[in-house]
Amino acid sequence: PTWSFKDRVVAVALAAVKRFGFTVFSCASTGNLANAVAAHAAKAGLRAVVFIPKGLERAKVVTTSVYRPTVVEVEGTYDDVNRLCLEIGDEHRWAIANVNLRPYYSEGAKTLAFEVAEQLGWRAPDRVVVPVGSGNMFVKIHKGFEEFERLGVIPRQTVRMTAAQAEGCGPIATAYKAKTDKVLPVRPNTVAKSLAIGAPADGAYVLDLARRTGGGVESVTDDELVDAVRLLAQTEGLFTEPAGGVTIGVLRKLAAAGAIGPDEVTVAYITGIGLKALEAVEELVEAPIRIKPTLASFEERVLALAGG
Numbered sequence: 174p175t176w177s178f179k180d181r182v183v184a185v186a187l188a189a190v191k192r193f194g195f196t197v198f199s200c201a202s203t204g205n206l207a208n209a210v211a212a213h214a215a216k217a218g219l220r221a222v223v224f225i226p227k228g229l230e231r232a233k234v235v236t237t238s239v240y241r242p243t244v245v246e247v248e249g250t251y252d253d254v255n256r257l258c259l260e261i262g263d264e265h266r267w268a269i270a271n272v273n274l275r276p277y278y279s280e281g282a283k284t285l286a287f288e289v290a291e292q293l294g295w296r297a298p299d300r301v302v303v304p305v306g307s308g309n310m311f312v313k314i315h316k317g318f319e320e321f322e323r324l325g326v327i328p329r330q331t332v333r334m335t336a337a338q339a340e341g342c343g344p345i346a347t348a349y350k351a352k353t354d355k356v357l358p359v360r361p362n363t364v365a366k367s368l369a370i371g372a373p374a375d376g377a378y379v380l381d382l383a384r385r386t387g388g389g390v391e392s393v394t395d396d397e398l399v400d401a402v403r404l405l406a407q408t409e410g411l412f413t414e415p416a417g418g419v420t421i422g423v424l425r426k427l428a429a430a431g432a433i434g435p436d437e438v439t440v441a442y443i444t445g446i447g448l449k450a451l452e453a454v455e456e457l458v459e460a461p462i463r464i465k466p467t468l469a470s471f472e473e474r475v476l477a478l479a480g481g
Contacts, residue, residue: 175212175236176446177205177367177414178310182281183213186270189277190219195268197222201258202271203251203306203367204233205445210270211240222267224258226251230366232449250361252372275309282310286317289440290327297322299437300333300388302424304416304444305345306368308375311336314442315382333437334388336379337423339363339415341395345376349390354380364395364453365415367445389432393422399453401425405443412447420444 174180183206190198198214199222200206207223214221221242225234226249238244247254255272262273270278290297297318303311315334321327338346341363348356356376361369373379383390393401398418405421406412413421420441427433447454462478464470 175208177208178285178444179205179209181284182278183209183270185281186274186278187213187217189274190268196220197267199223199267200270201255203369204229204449205367206271207237208233211237211242214242215240224254226254230450230452232451236449251370279309279313282313283317285442286314287321290318290321296327297330297332298440300335300433300439302335302337302420302439302441304368304420304442305336305338305379306370306373308345308373308379312375312378312382331386334382334386336383336390337419338390338392339365339368339398339419340392342369342371343392344371345373345379346390346392349380349383365398365419367414367416368419391423391426393419393426397422399457402447402454411443413443414445414447414450415453416445417443
């Protein structure tokens, strides 16, 4: 309902909210999670209070506020927001989706693996490329495939887990390339705001899975990810937010380097709609052709361009 994968994890978190009798549903968010918490809380008749960092895309703030939650903008980065929510969760009986309900919330991301297995005819892909902020979705996608294998739903195989980060917030990619297990926090500086998590909670697990499965961790610049947003729109008719541009940018980079075989079944996860982040591309798209409401004006200004 809110055009990102966060609806999946919030649906599971909401079940826990109801089970434990919470009356306030909250989260720390870079935008998409705030959308989902606000919408699902509205449907469930719960009070919602969502915390966001200063400087989010305007559309994400508006598409959260329309559900009438309490929106709290914190002067700082997402990591500052998350630390504040940890303290709030300790002191007040609030259900904070990605803090004190994280064990439930995070399980919802396994459905991203379940659905892919079904769409591929009940098998896992050879490789997945997943956009990574905190790393939780990446870890749970792998867990989803493992659970289906263990239950005999799909055949056993190793899925090469490949993480995609923006260079402006790529601490896991930096650690991977440095061949270290230590993920050092960074201050985010990227248009991919939904991935702007400088201290990824599951960074160590992402590194382990990428190495253990023969996948990898790669990053792209803001220019590369924005170009990838346009590429996906122009070739597949899909308009993604910058996180999806990170996925496609990394996919293109790996394919060009020969790291992905031509016969590999590769799934690239596009996890949010581009309408939430128009700022990333609005200065790059062509302006409309302006004409008078006459056939002559149409033929003069449009016909040749349209190939008619």
